[in-house]
Amino acid sequence: MKTRLEEYYRTAVRPELVAKFGYTNEFQVPRIEKVIINMGVGGAVRDSKKVNLP
Secondary structure (H helix, E strand, O other): OOOHHHHHHHHHHHHHHHHHHOOOOHHHOOOOOOOOOOOOOHHHHHOHHHOOOO
């Protein structure tokens, strides 16, 4: 099962990269290796209602 990001990259981004840079081989197109999301909790220090703990 593909994530929304993988599906969007495969259907929208890759074809644009091929057209823009003129790649002739599918292995020349850069691929996504890792996605890292950082989230700060600075607001939770001031307002404890912003944090949902189980």
